Amino acid sequence: MHKLSYQPGASLAHQLYPLTKFAWLIITTIMVFIIQEGYLLMVTAMLGAVLLVLINPQIWHIRGFKLAFLTGMALFFLYLLFEKSGQVLFNPGIELLSITSGGLAMGLRFSGRFITIIFTSYIFILTTDPSDLAYALMRIGLPYRYGFMLVTALRLAPVMEEEGQTIYRAQLARGIRYDQVNLRRILLLVQQFMTPLLISALRRADKLVFSMEGRGFGASPQRTFRKRPSATNLDLLFSLALTLFFAILTFLSRGAI
Amino acid sequence: MSLIKIDDFSYIYPGEQTPALLDINMTVDQGEFIVIAGASGSGKSTLGKALAGFLFQDEKPQYTGKILVNGTDLTQVPLFHASRRVAYAQQNPEDQFCTLSVLDEIAFALENTCLQPDEIEQRIDQALAVVKGLNLKDRLLATLSGGEKQKVAIASMLALSPDVLILDEPTSNLDPGATQHVFETLYSLRKQKDLTVIIIEHKLSQLMGLNPKLFVIDKGRIISETRLHEYLPQSDINITEMMLTQKQSYWSNHSLLDVSHLHVNINGREILHEINFNIYPGEFVAIMGPNGSGKSTLLQTLMGFHQPAHGNLLGFNNDLTKAKTSSLVKDIGFIFQNPDHQIFTQSVRDEAILTVKNLNLINDLMHEKVNEYMDEIGLYARLDDHPQRLSFGEKRRLNLIAAILHNPKLLLIDEFLIGQDMRNAHKWMRCLWEYTRDGHTILMVNHHAMLTQAYCDRVIFLDAGSVIVDAPVSSAFTTLEALGYRPFIPHKEEILAYA
Numbered sequence: 001m002h003k004l005s006y007q008p009g010a011s012l013a014h015q016l017y018p019l020t021k022f023a024w025l026i027i028t029t030i031m032v033f034i035i036q037e038g039y040l041l042m043v044t045a046m047l048g049a050v051l052l053v054l055i056n057p058q059i060w061h062i063r064g065f066k067l068a069f070l071t072g073m074a075l076f077f078l079y080l081l082f083e084k085s086g087q088v089l090f091n092p093g094i095e096l097l098s099i100t101s102g103g104l105a106m107g108l109r110f111s112g113r114f115i116t117i118i119f120t121s122y123i124f125i126l127t128t129d130p131s132d133l134a135y136a137l138m139r140i141g142l143p144y145r146y147g148f149m150l151v152t153a154l155r156l157a158p159v160m161e162e163e164g165q166t167i168y169r170a171q172l173a174r175g176i177r178y179d180q181v182n183l184r185r186i187l188l189l190v191q192q193f194m195t196p197l198l199i200s201a202l203r204r205a206d207k208l209v210f211s212m213e214g215r216g217f218g219a220s221p222q223r224t225f226r227k228r229p230s231a232t233n234l235d236l237l238f239s240l241a242l243t244l245f246f247a248i249l250t251f252l253s254r255g256a257i
Numbered sequence: 258m259s260l261i262k263i264d265d266f267s268y269i270y271p272g273e274q275t276p277a278l279l280d281i282n283m284t285v286d287q288g289e290f291i292v293i294a295g296a297s298g299s300g301k302s303t304l305g306k307a308l309a310g311f312l313f314q315d316e317k318p319q320y321t322g323k324i325l326v327n328g329t330d331l332t333q334v335p336l337f338h339a340s341r342r343v344a345y346a347q348q349n350p351e352d353q354f355c356t357l358s359v360l361d362e363i364a365f366a367l368e369n370t371c372l373q374p375d376e377i378e379q380r381i382d383q384a385l386a387v388v389k390g391l392n393l394k395d396r397l398l399a400t401l402s403g404g405e406k407q408k409v410a411i412a413s414m415l416a417l418s419p420d421v422l423i424l425d426e427p428t429s430n431l432d433p434g435a436t437q438h439v440f441e442t443l444y445s446l447r448k449q450k451d452l453t454v455i456i457i458e459h460k461l462s463q464l465m466g467l468n469p470k471l472f473v474i475d476k477g478r479i480i481s482e483t484r485l486h487e488y489l490p491q492s493d494i495n496i497t498e499m500m501l502t503q504k505q506s507y508w509s510n511h512s513l514l515d516v517s518h519l520h521v522n523i524n525g526r527e528i529l530h531e532i533n534f535n536i537y538p539g540e541f542v543a544i545m546g547p548n549g550s551g552k553s554t555l556l557q558t559l560m561g562f563h564q565p566a567h568g569n570l571l572g573f574n575n576d577l578t579k580a581k582t583s584s585l586v587k588d589i590g591f592i593f594q595n596p597d598h599q600i601f602t603q604s605v606r607d608e609a610i611l612t613v614k615n616l617n618l619i620n621d622l623m624h625e626k627v628n629e630y631m632d633e634i635g636l637y638a639r640l641d642d643h644p645q646r647l648s649f650g651e652k653r654r655l656n657l658i659a660a661i662l663h664n665p666k667l668l669l670i671d672e673f674l675i676g677q678d679m680r681n682a683h684k685w686m687r688c689l690w691e692y693t694r695d696g697h698t699i700l701m702v703n704h705h706a707m708l709t710q711a712y713c714d715r716v717i718f719l720d721a722g723s724v725i726v727d728a729p730v731s732s733a734f735t736t737l738e739a740l741g742y743r744p745f746i747p748h749k750e751e752i753l754a755y756a
Contacts, residue, residue, distance in 0.1 A: 131361065151355070151361075152355050170591070170599040171601065172583065173582065173591035173599075176601070176615055179583075192602070195601065207353065208352070213340075216417075217365075219370075220371055223369055226364040226377045226378060
């Protein structure tokens with residue numbers, strides 16, 4: 001099982017500017033609520049699936065993906081089973097198993113929306129270095145103090161994860177057992193685990209403040225940035241293609257209404 | 258004219274009564290290579306922080322005197338002004354990184370001072386070239402080794418072109434090979450950039466070859482100012498006597514632990530490869546080797562934290578590859594590197610008896626034993642204090658008592674001596690050595706060759722996950738030297754060089 005986090009690579013999505021991807025993540029999320037036709041949403045989801053497989057053929061083994069995908073599928077079947085409006089398309093003789101046009105449309109619509117949002121989010125997370133996004137946001141005007149809140153949090157997250165693991169092991173080595181639990185014991189375990197983690201986090205924060213202020217952080221209201229890749233023609237082409245794609249979907253969706 | 262001039266400087270930490278620094282007078286010329294040494298708690302780090310202007314940012318700092326660097330009184334300027342003159346690198350580079358990549362880290366200070374992108378680029382290249390780290394340019398910080406991280410930390414300071422570079426124990430987490438490399442890099446900086454370098458350090462042996470100017474601090478005062486070669490510390494520890502002390506051998510045919518054909522993978526990467534050794538009761542074994550050679554993983558595997566990919570681990574009538582950590586606690590005590598990661602309770606007494614309590618071994622005898630031990634290590638008066646209020650050294654003592662109170666046969670220790678001065682290090686090695694005299698066994702990750710030679714029975718030396726040498730101390734270091742691991746063997750001058 002792999003972590004759901006940025007994975008370096010050279011796919012099309014990797015080469016796009018972080019803000020282009022961020023913008024399209026938001027636009028796609030809005031578009032799937034504008035488009036009502038289930039089969040069109042399924043086309044969008046398929047496109048997302050193709051991109052995902054191109055980025056990482058092992059996508060099935062990324063943490064959380066299986067659960068999210070199966071939830072999307074379950075949504076489809078739940079609507080099929082319990083939404084009985086519209087024409088009957090298939091009737092095996094048992095009321096519950098009959099399929100109606102309303103159930104099919106709703107199932108496709110809601111699971112299509114859900115899966116598309118999941119897929120596009122996965123594409124974004126797997127291909128965008130979060131610190132690149134933070135720097136890109138700072139360059140378009142996000143105050144750098146807030147931008148660096150994100151950067152330092154990203155920096156410390158894996159460190160804290162590792163420390164949590166060490167603390168857990170140190171507890172096992174002292175005979176603390178996690179297998180015999182009741183409510184009082186859970187509270188004690190939480191306290192015994194969180195105290196060292198919190199103390200360690202506070203110490204780290206203290207040292208980080210020293211390190212950042214000692215290197216001039218916060219001394220000036222403005223700040224410059226080193227040369228970093230910016231948007232290219234690829235971003236323009238990608239944006240044009242997606243604009244065209246969503247324009248066609250909107251047209252088809254309207255046509256259907 | 259001198260670059261740094263400290264006049265009658267004294268400083269008291271907020272809420273304290275005794276001064277941390279007292280009547281410090283110090284003059285340093287441009288381009289000098291300085292070492293500040295002293296025992297733990299002597300005030301050497303405080304002096305470093307004072308020199309970097311870090312102590313004067315509180316609302317009402319309590320100090321007298323002046324600290325002049327290139328004519329600027331650092332007690333009077335904001336921290337970011339001070340940082341243009343003096344760069345201060347903290348003990349562990351991990352603690353000072355605030356970004357994720359080498360480029361961003363070195364650019365950080367330059368961006369804060371609003372330099373233009375072209376100049377930032379140029380300065381990054383220059384700083385990396387000085388520390389011979391241009392090959393690290395496109396790397397992520399998380400993928401660097403300890404020595405490489407230290408190089409990036411130094412480069413990120415150099416990028417600002419300070420007059421003075423202060424490093425607080427820059428090699429405390431490094432193996433002797435990487436330590437030597439860092440010291441040489443720093444020494445060459447002085448020549449290349451006419452930079453004044455101040456190192457706060459108690460590992461003096463590896464600085465012998467560079468013969469820096471030495472300031473020794475004790476109880477907040479400078480007690481000695483000399484060249485390292487001329488410095489002979491006053492000591493009450495007779496090391497020669499230590500080395501001659503023989504221990505009754507417990508070696509027998511019945512081994513405590515059998516490790517054979519052990520392979521351990523973590524995240525798909527092989528960390529330990531074909532490890533074979535037996536451990537006998539009463540042995541004091543030093544596990545040595547470069548950073549990243551698999552020493553900690555080896556100890557953790559013995560404690561059941563990693564499942565071996567192949568191989569056998571037999572001990573305490575148990576197949577340890579299948580044993581759960583909880584079933585091993587009775588026989589094995591484990592001390593981790595960082596004291597803060599292994600203190601879980603609200604009082605010193607509770608902390609000491611935690612393992613005994615979890616093993617249901619608590620009785621009146623144990624309570625008496627706690628009192629006795631605590632008295633011995635000078636913590637009896639603090640039994641009801643919160644353990645987080647203890648000093649670093651006191652926490653370390655508590656860690657030790659907490660690990661041995663239930664009398665485990667085997668004690669696994671991951672780097673006990675980090676941050677301890679030599680006097681304390683000797684005391685602890687002596688204490689552990691005595692623990693092995695009555696048949697207890699210790700496996701300890703240790704970088705300190707001289708202490709290993711003086712107190713341990715045997716060395717297991719790992720490199721890149723394989724055992725390179727497994728031999729009694731008497732022959733291990735000769736073999737290591739022949740194999741080219743020179744920084745890892747004890748040096749003659751090491752016996753004299755501690756402060």
